Amino acid sequence: MTVTLVLGMDIGGTSSRALVADVEGHVRGAGQAGGGNPISRGLAGITAIRDALRAATAGVDPADIKAAVFGLAGGEVAMRTPEIVQALETGWRQAGLLCTPAMVSDVTLAYVSGTDAADGTVVVSGTGAVAAAIRDRTVMRAADGHGWLLGDHGSGFWIGREAVRAVLITLDRDGSLSELNRQVLRDLGVPDADRLAGGRTLTNAIIETAHRIPPPELARLAPLVLTAADGGDQEATLITRRAADHLTASVNVIRQPGATSPIVLGGSLLTTPNPLSRALRTSLGRTWPDTKISTSGEGAAAAAWLASRHLPDISALASRQLYTRLLTTKGS
Incomplete structure (x- = not known):
């Protein structure tokens, strides 16, 4: 039949x-x-x-x-x-x-x-990041989504890059590496930090290693940051909050104040409970309190x-x- x-x-x-x-x-x-x-x-x-x-x-x-x-x-x-x-x-x-x-x-x-409504907003954070205004289930306007070189603020790549930058800043200040810093170095495959301590030896090793990695692959460091933020790490929490601020700013570009149409959160970093998705929900809820926020499926x-x-x-x-x-x- x-x-x-x-x-x-x-x-x-x-x-x-x-x-x-x-x-x-x-x-x-x-x-x-x-x-x-x-x-x-x-x-x-x-x-x-x-x-x-x-x-x-x-x-x-x-x-x-x-x-x-x-x-x-x-x-x-x-x-x-x-x-x-x-x-x-x-x-x-x-x-x-x-x-x-x-x-x-x-x-x-x-x-x-994430919704059967024809009109609304979607914000996505995975390897990259973008926010878009949807009309009749079609993207009408978008903010960011410019790729790792020019944008993707608040994405997995952005978080991973910030985690590496945090290590370099710590070394520039001659500070002690945190457990998150060491986890980042282990994931990157940088040789043991203690063995390379002294001068700019470790700094140079990090720079050389990071530049050999295809930039989008830095997104794999994002879960380390979010897990550390969940555990109360101050540096990780700051990176996470800044990522949420960037994503909120992108939504602000394409969504009108007072709008009540739904917002859908998409991408691997926003569809699971974690410090970033929670911070973004809180931020969006303050600006659009009468909006239903759901996750993509x-x-x-x-x-x-x-x-x-x-x-x-x-x-x-x-x-x-x-x-x-x-x-x-x-x-x-």
Whole structure:
């Protein structure tokens, strides 16, 4: 029997997830592979996208998939790159898709997965950071999201860089390294601090090591800082508060005073309880006290729901029910 299916994909720098569902909200297939962001991983990331697609569609007839949405990190830039567009098209044709997927940004997915409201605000902090005003589930304005070199204030990268800078400042002042400082050095693989003590030997080792690491990888230090802040470390707490201030400032750029539309927190640093997410909630709550603040959910499910909105015969009631089943009950 012919069924109508929809496909959603959330293509990020860390992982690529695909989900196939019917219009009643039953999950018919799911797949996961490595990072597929073509901006950071180049065309090699297309392999991960194809792997996730194959896994998700293995148990269904691809011809039954009538609509699809791909959420893509760096989507606007990627979709202006002919080689990437051609590789994506080859990938979905190889998976047997007859429909042409629509492309949205990962920021849109973060928002949609956190609320069914058409208009609102989303702020994301993972490796990078961005805040965006959403109108009719489309990004209308954005603040930051400028990448590690030019922005991403309050992101995992920013926090990691500040943690390294804190070590260097301590050494410049001839102070004693804290336990957090030592944890940062161990994670970076810098040789034992005691052995290199004296003069600028240790400082030079840190600088040389940090410059050999691809800058976005400094984001891996963020959990160390947040854990230390949870334990009362003053330096970590200060970095965390400054990160929350930066994210709040980005929201202030694109959100009107007195707005009551929802705010969605997305990204790995804001979707789990930690000092940063708590500080940001408190800060946003002071400025917009009448606003509901929620966290983003499953991006691939959000993409599948967005795909269903491209179907010509789905009613508003059916669309709302599908949203509830896919994004509130996680398709169960």
